[in-house]
Amino acid sequence: MTEAKPDWTGRTLELEVGAVAHGGHCVSRVEGRVVFVRHALPGELVVAEVTEDKGKGFCRADAVRVLRPSPDRVDAPCPASGPGGCGGCDWQHASPAVQRELKAAVVAEQLSRLAGLEWPVEVEALPGPSRWRTRVRFVAGRDGRPGLRAHRSHRVIPLEDCPITLEGAASAGLSRRKRPSTEIETTEDGTGRVHVAEVPSRGKLKQLSGGTAVERAAGRRWRLASDGFWQVHPAAADTLAGVVGEWAAASPGATVWDLYAGVGLFASVLAGQVGPQGRVLAMESGRRAVTDGRANLADLPQVHWECARVEDASASLAGQAEVVVLDPPRKGAGREVVKSIVEAQPERIVYVACDPAALARDVATLAEHGFHLRCLRAFDAFPMTHHVECVALLSR
Template sequence: MREKLDWTGRRLEVEVGPVAHGGHCVARYEGRVIFVRHALPGEWVLAEVTEDRGGGFCRADAMEVRRAAPGRVTPPCPLADMARGTERCGGCDWQHADGTTQRELKSAVVTEQLQRIAGLDIPVEVRELPGGLLRWRSRVRLAVNGSGRPGLRVHRSHRVIPLADCPITVAGALDDVTSHQWPQQSELEVTRDAAGEVHVTAHGREPARRQRGREKPVSRSVRGDGIAREEAAGRSWHLGAHGFWQVHPAAADAFAATVARMARAPSGGHAWDLYGGVGLFAAVLAEQVGPAGSVLMAESSRRAVDDASANLRDLPQVEFRAGKVERIITGQGLARPDVVVLDPPRKGAGRAVAEAVSAYRPTRIVHVACDPAALARDLGLFIEHGYRVAEIEAFDAFPMTHHVECIAALERIDEGPL
């Protein structure tokens, strides 16, 4: 039997190739693929293998740069510094690249995923949002280590790196959070809303001896009133402090404006907002269809639906339904929508939802996605059912990370009779 390869801990000098989806670049060594973090295309680096399961690839971190790429910079956060070796914070992927380079890398990833998965040759340019690379993250989840100190985990590891501050988190969010001791192995959700209020909720487990041998998850709010106040699309929003809302302060307005431009729901028409969250896009669609039209908002989270209903009480043309989207849209008695907007979770909408939406033959579909691979899969499904991609916008809504937000507009090719 052939002995299983395991290069874990081995250091390899490699030439770094193209960027890949997931915050790393591709290199090759002795016929194997190496996914290298903290490197840039075109560099020569000394990389240490951090994970090897014996297949055709392994994972590594750049330890030394022998030949740097033009876009390389010194990371602004000490927890991302190369001197830390493999014990770097896993929260950011591209702190070693300047802003232009980061957006070029993300553009390359989106373009490649669309071509490889969906067969679409559409060059995509990732646009910058206002505010720069730092102090944009308004919501963050921290882990607490065995000493009661909060921090972030090493990439693909449970190890927690304690921190005093996080430079991509909005100013003031972590004040009086990282300086405190917290229950060991708990997690903290921290949100700083548009009004400047910080909300902190601690999640842990009740000791087993108090639960007849079984631990019980417990959560408690330790700061703030639990209601976030946000502003977007010309409206004020009140929602659960850690409920669904865009992390970047400029994102909600930018996405709402883009969806409005792409959707173009007709006055008096009918629209769907699927995976509607707290109703941001439902509000946009409701304004377009007007009082004579109607909007169906579907969302699986009951709390989000309650928040949406309260925030949009002045828009009676919006109908709210809580439940799985695929069940709601395959039910009886639904009117044919002119436009469908969907903002599914990271895994995408999937075949069942794409087929159900396509069966109603809406004139336009607007797809919002935070994962380019999932977007490409979904677009491919809609193309199978008679749609073409009219345009794609992409936004750098998560600077310093590999994440990118895309919004795609699709149109029916055949507008014949139903």
């Protein structure tokens, strides 16, 4: 009979904090178990309270008291952050420069552990103010006051403001009470207009104001559903489009693919490179995104849209492509999609990734097929959180 593991939930531990790990926490070890500690920094000595223990080889804890602070620790600018507070941010207690160092360490560690690559990583800052978040989804608590949920919890932390969200979007979502569990999604677009939608606990999204956002990126004006996919940081879309264009370097008249195309940001860049005689296959599963993409790129007939899940569209991905650009969801592309890409025999693959672990797994799979990492850039597109955006160039 297997001996039951002890449940440490609620236990207080004095521990020394080790290296940063993927997910917004640092690693420590106590009595042979791994403890993932939030609200701490590497090298600190803290008192941590165990918040979750499912009986495995690890548990989760919050640093509730710092006995020996890191010189990199700063006062959190948001009063709702910290142990037991809002779960929206991970690194409020670290300076922006240190946050980027921590994210760089995570990207490098994932590439090393999952892809066997020792790769120097620098996370670059994006221009703009500290209030960078253009879209947020608040939720009403039991008393109807809106806020954000605590980390790994359904408990709502009521907020007066969200210091990383643009003022218009924050004010529109937090200014009125709602029925408990109602979600309020606000978007402040590139023109400064605020769009507000409501999602009841049971029911479909209801647009309360606005609905069609206007953005500018890659030298174009974009109109898209305000709740559709667009980079959340105001500078991210233009920055990523610039890197993708530089590394894709598609030839005039070539055939190229833009997988997980969204509304066609990268497809527009590729279309300019291949010209009227070329062909850009833009594949996206979201019907509204494809509709918006077709409208936005109506002046580029070389862009051919297909509304389909990339994972299910192997028949459409037959034939060769000089360049493949992909921007998959957080889980990554996976082996079947990689197989379809490899069979197209591209000269270059430009991979945009919002999760370093998924990127590292797909880089490892591509290496099995002879495609190797040539360049990598990482951007701090989500300050104060653990998230980081990467762009990778691979070739044979």
